[in-house]
Amino acid sequence: xxxWGINVxxxxxxFLRLLEGLGVSMRIAVVSVLISSVCGIFLGLLMTSRYVAVxxxxxSYLEAVRIVPLLVWLFVFYFELTKVLHLQxxxxxxxxxxxxxxxxxxxxxxxxxxxxSLPAHQRESGLAVxxxxxxxxxxxxxxxxxxxxxPSAINLVTRMIKTTSLVVLIGVVEVLKIGQxxxxxxxxxxxxxxxxxxxxxFFLYFIICxxxxxxxxxxxxxxx
Amino acid sequence: MKETEKILLEVxxxxxNYGNKEILHGIDFSVHRGEVVVLLGPSGCGKSTFLxxxxxxxxxxxxxxxxxxxxxxxxxxxWYAIRQKIGMVFQSYDLFPHMTVxxxxxxxxxxxxxxxxxxxxxxxxxxxERVGLLDRKDDYPAQLSGGQKQRVxxxxxxxxxxxxMLFDEVTASLDPEMVREVLDVMKELAxxxxxxxxxxxxxxxxxxxADRIVFIDEGCIVEESEPEQFFTAPQTERAQRFxxxxxxxx
Amino acid sequence: MDQSFIAASIPLYIKAAGLTLNLAFWxxxxxxxxxxxxxxxxxxxxxxxxxxxxxxxxxxxxxxxxIQLFFLYYGFAxxxxxxxxxxxxxxxxAFLGGSYMAEALRAGIESVGKIQxESGLSIxxxxxxxxxxxxxxxxxxxxxxxxxxxxIFLLKETSVVSAIALADLMFVAKDLIGMYYRxxxxxxxxxxxxxxxxxxxxxxxxxxxxxxxxxxxxx
Ligand SMILES: Nc1ncnc2c1ncn2[C@@H]1O[C@H](COP(=O)(O)OP(=O)(O)OP(=O)(O)O)[C@@H](O)[C@H]1O
Ligand SMILES: [Mg+2]
Numbered sequence: 001x002x003x004w005g006i007n008v009x010x011x012x013x014x015f016l017r018l019l020e021g022l023g024v025s026m027r028i029a030v031v032s033v034l035i036s037s038v039c040g041i042f043l044g045l046l047m048t049s050r051y052v053a054v055x056x057x058x059x060s061y062l063e064a065v066r067i068v069p070l071l072v073w074l075f076v077f078y079f080e081l082t083k084v085l086h087l088q089x090x091x092x093x094x095x096x097x098x099x100x101x102x103x104x105x106x107x108x109x110x111x112x113x114x115x116x117s118l119p120a121h122q123r124e125s126g127l128a129v130x131x132x133x134x135x136x137x138x139x140x141x142x143x144x145x146x147x148x149x150x151p152s153a154i155n156l157v158t159r160m161i162k163t164t165s166l167v168v169l170i171g172v173v174e175v176l177k178i179g180q181x182x183x184x185x186x187x188x189x190x191x192x193x194x195x196x197x198x199x200x201x202f203f204l205y206f207i208i209c210x211x212x213x214x215x216x217x218x219x220x221x222x223x224x
Numbered sequence: 225m226k227e228t229e230k231i232l233l234e235v236x237x238x239x240x241n242y243g244n245k246e247i248l249h250g251i252d253f254s255v256h257r258g259e260v261v262v263l264l265g266p267s268g269c270g271k272s273t274f275l276x277x278x279x280x281x282x283x284x285x286x287x288x289x290x291x292x293x294x295x296x297x298x299x300x301x302x303w304y305a306i307r308q309k310i311g312m313v314f315q316s317y318d319l320f321p322h323m324t325v326x327x328x329x330x331x332x333x334x335x336x337x338x339x340x341x342x343x344x345x346x347x348x349x350x351x352x353e354r355v356g357l358l359d360r361k362d363d364y365p366a367q368l369s370g371g372q373k374q375r376v377x378x379x380x381x382x383x384x385x386x387x388x389m390l391f392d393e394v395t396a397s398l399d400p401e402m403v404r405e406v407l408d409v410m411k412e413l414a415x416x417x418x419x420x421x422x423x424x425x426x427x428x429x430x431x432x433x434a435d436r437i438v439f440i441d442e443g444c445i446v447e448e449s450e451p452e453q454f455f456t457a458p459q460t461e462r463a464q465r466f467x468x469x470x471x472x473x474x
Numbered sequence: 475m476d477q478s479f480i481a482a483s484i485p486l487y488i489k490a491a492g493l494t495l496n497l498a499f500w501x502x503x504x505x506x507x508x509x510x511x512x513x514x515x516x517x518x519x520x521x522x523x524x525x526x527x528x529x530x531x532x533x534x535x536x537x538x539x540x541i542q543l544f545f546l547y548y549g550f551a552x553x554x555x556x557x558x559x560x561x562x563x564x565x566x567x568a569f570l571g572g573s574y575m576a577e578a579l580r581a582g583i584e585s586v587g588k589i590q591x592e593s594g595l596s597i598x599x600x601x602x603x604x605x606x607x608x609x610x611x612x613x614x615x616x617x618x619x620x621x622x623x624x625x626i627f628l629l630k631e632t633s634v635v636s637a638i639a640l641a642d643l644m645f646v647a648k649d650l651i652g653m654y655y656r657x658x659x660x661x662x663x664x665x666x667x668x669x670x671x672x673x674x675x676x677x678x679x680x681x682x683x684x685x686x687x688x689x690x691x692x693x
Contacts, residue, residue: 331599
């Protein structure tokens with residue numbers, strides 16, 4: 001029975017090590033999601049500014065981040081930051097930076113979308129019943145904007161989690177890398193190791209992202 | 225005269241539910257060829273539901289519908305073939321927005337009936353001419369007013385050479401000044417002998433165009449009579465109450 | 475910056491851009507096909523296939539392309555199912571993109587109002603004619619922005635295929651960095667190459683979207 005390929009996963013510390021590797025990606029995801037949420041809200045509000053210059057500056061930032069693949073930005077930052085700063089940054093730290101920059105841009109766009117999609121008469125009818133500007137914001141605009149924002153923001157989170165898988169390509173030792181190490185060690189004894197290891201990584205990602213997607217879908221249904 | 229005596233559409237004990245709620249409670253009804261019947265009744269009484277059952281847009285729970293003597297509601301007949309004989313115009317503008325006026329009109333005759341293009345085009349042009357919209361035939365629906373759209377919708381249904389036309393409050397979402405142009409088209413149709421089943425809230429129009437008024441309340445036919453009698457001396461208290469509402473408005 | 479190095483490397487990038495475009499083209503085409511099949515299955519609510527489709531969509535949307543590719547390329551090879559890297563890449567892109575295209579088309583189809591369908595039925599169209607003449611043309615017009623976004627998305631996602639040893643743009647850049655350690659030049663060319671591919675495309679899509687909105691099919 002011991003030559004069953006799937007046993008590779010449960011030999012020794014293998015499964016634990018895979019989870020640890022996943023933890024590395026998830027840490028990057030969590031840090032960058034947190035930073036992006038805060039900065040993204042500011043960026044989004046700036047994008048609705050009255051000043052054209054502010055708006056177009058934010059817009060350029062967003063477009064610049066989006067126009068080439070994220071993997072390219074990972075490489076550019078990983079190699080060029082080192083050069084510019086004259087010190088070797090750990091790949092994980094570079095990943096934090098790049099994902100935060102990207103997440104902020106995407107989140108900002110979502111926030112802008114949520115705020116500007118509210119019809120003007122909402123604000124006006126708030127003012128018409130005698131609320132102050134701040135009260136209008138607090139009781140009329142904000143609750144509606146949040147409802148529009150939250151489902152797509154949650155979807156962005158799953159997108160960021162999925163995209164963290166790329167960090168292996170700049171040398172971060174995360175789940176995929178550890179998977180490769182496990183395969184290398186056991187390839188002679190268990191020829192099918194790579195099938196099982198990649199299958200388990202596939203499902204690990206699925207098990208993390210799926211509930212989050214379902215949650216987003218649930219909110220979307222409830223609020224629209 | 226013989227021809228007009230013939231029953232074109234017959235409904236027996238038609239029942240219709242939405243979920244557990246029965247909306248139509250066993251309707252018995254018939255229309256003769258060439259007859260114009262106006263259905264009246266308070267909002268929510270089931271007029272639209274009734275019309276939609278007649279051309280298979282709603283499934284019925286029991287009873288039967290006969291067109292020209294043959295059963296069409298038993299699930300054996302293909303609705304898409306039957307619908308070619310039953311024209312319907314809805315309250316909301318229902319033209320296909322991605323097609324020009326003429327494309328809207330030609331779609332059914334060409335694709336569903338597989339008729340010859342030049343023959344249908346000729347008929348379409350004649351019909352458009354009659355409703356005064358021939359010069360708009362290459363416009364998109366978005367370029368037309370509500371009244372114009374409804375006239376095109378009528379032409380679209382007519383071009384299929386239907387045996388009967390169903391109208392469901394076709395003027396209800398029009399601006400008042402456009403109601404007239406649509407009603408005129410319908411009146412002309414009636415005078416030419418088209419068999420018509422009309423749901424409307426335009427009482428004066430109903431009175432002048434109808435051969436018969438059918439009053440529906442809460443999913444039952446409560447009263448059927450000639451227009452003069454219905455409007456001057458309704459037989460039931462419910463019809464009287466219904467008319468009172470309108471006389472107050474006028 | 476070493477200009478002669480840049481000049482010498484340009485042909486490599488042009489060749490690699492060809493592969494990137496080739497992968498994106500077939501990936502997009504197959505994604506659209508998969509998406510259309512899913513949309514039709516969903517529209518007609520075909521019993522068993524509907525279930526399978528839901529499972530596929532959830533798997534595709536909740537796993538990263540990189541892992542899908544590794545699984546497909548390295549994993550399956552070891553249980554006797556071998557694909558070329560090129561086939562894997564296109565298959566992976568179609569697996570990923572199919573669910574995104576399905577979503578775009580579904581939203582488009584749902585945007586076609588009930589009254590449109592009923593008036594199509596009332597002039598005697600069959601279900602298929604209804605789909606062909608009424609639902610699809612309107613659904614596609616609505617879905618164009620989402621489809622365009624997916625095309626850009628898939629083109630960018632192709633950058634991942636270098637991980638299964640396909641010589642796309644990313645691969646060439648990595649290669650040059652590894653061999654000569656000319657990082658700035660290699661990366662500059664990389665960014666430039668993607669800009670040349672993506673900028674015109676996204677400008678074109680933006681123009682297309684505006685055109686569609688302005689034609690304003692009414693309602
Ligand atoms: N799709 C549906 N599901 C459930 N109930 C429905 C549905 N459509 C209509 N009803 C109900 O059926 C009843 C009859 O509706 P119908 O639209 O036929 O009325 P109507 O006589 O045409 O009214 P109106 O003059 O307002 O158009 C109403 O009580 C309505 O609430
Ligand atoms: Mg009605």
